[in-house]
Amino acid sequence: MSPxxxxxVPVYNEAEFIPRGLAAMLAQLEGLEETYxxxxxxxxxxxxxxxxxxxxxxxxxxxxxxxxxxxxxxxMRHGFLEADGEWVVNFDIDYFSAGFxxxxxxxxxxxxxxxxxxxxxxxxxxxLIRRVATLVFNLLLRAVLDSDVSDTHGMKAFRRELxxxxxxxxxxxxxxxxxxxxxxxxxxxxxxxEVPVVVEEMRVARSSLLKRVPRTIKGMFRIRRTLAxxxxxxxxxxxxxxxxx
Ligand SMILES: Nc1nc2c(ncn2[C@@H]2O[C@H](COP(=O)(O)OP(=O)(O)OP(=O)(O)O)[C@@H](O)[C@H]2O)c(=O)[nH]1
Ligand SMILES: [Mg+2]
Numbered sequence: 588m589s590p591x592x593x594x595x596v597p598v599y600n601e602a603e604f605i606p607r608g609l610a611a612m613l614a615q616l617e618g619l620e621e622t623y624x625x626x627x628x629x630x631x632x633x634x635x636x637x638x639x640x641x642x643x644x645x646x647x648x649x650x651x652x653x654x655x656x657x658x659x660x661x662x663m664r665h666g667f668l669e670a671d672g673e674w675v676v677n678f679d680i681d682y683f684s685a686g687f688x689x690x691x692x693x694x695x696x697x698x699x700x701x702x703x704x705x706x707x708x709x710x711x712x713x714x715l716i717r718r719v720a721t722l723v724f725n726l727l728l729r730a731v732l733d734s735d736v737s738d739t740h741g742m743k744a745f746r747r748e749l750x751x752x753x754x755x756x757x758x759x760x761x762x763x764x765x766x767x768x769x770x771x772x773x774x775x776x777x778x779x780x781e782v783p784v785v786v787e788e789m790r791v792a793r794s795s796l797l798k799r800v801p802r803t804i805k806g807m808f809r810i811r812r813t814l815a816x817x818x819x820x821x822x823x824x825x826x827x828x829x830x831x832x
Pocket of ligand 2: 679
């Protein structure tokens, strides 16, 4: 039977952190009333990440998938399309919360739930530079993609039907896969709810903002071009209420 939550966790060169990160995640999930399955998707790691994940997940409802090329977006896409839960969720190995799943469960009439670091009720305990990066990203979502969503990075839960329909259309790989999926969902008229979150780093940040910022800006303009080229901003054929399949 398919679980309530399919949780996709992309991982890359995380052999050192996985014993702590995955154990903490599984300990939180064990407290859930709902059923769940975790899909750890590794690609291109050179440090034995997949073996570490298999070892740390023994005895738990976890599948570890290994692919070739290091690519966050490709790993997410693969995991999302494998997922068979009622809700398809994404967690990072260093950023997750079973409490978020409880919030998702309590909401009705929603297709996509985003734990937004920019929600007025959120508490972002990360260093100033990371918070500023999130603010800039938020402004770009508005300015470049004309979006009302305040955050697309981090924890999210999508109804499986949305994923099945829109994930195959997403062209972005690397960091912008989930951003494009959220924007496509917004433009297709899916019901989106943002919920507050407490963000605390489990380890020192390892990604370089210097490399990431120009890549993100370029990627957002590419999404804008792709979606402009795909017709109207609200493709009726994709709107949940106009389903003719
Ligand atoms: N499969 C896969 N996972 C990746 C890749 N790059 C990053 N990840 C995973 O994506 C998640 C988020 O990556 P992080 O390195 O924590 O990056 P971040 O959270 O955006 O930034 P900081 O934590 O602030 O450095 C983690 O679970 C990583 O292991 C990749 O190329 N392939
Ligand atoms: Mg992180």
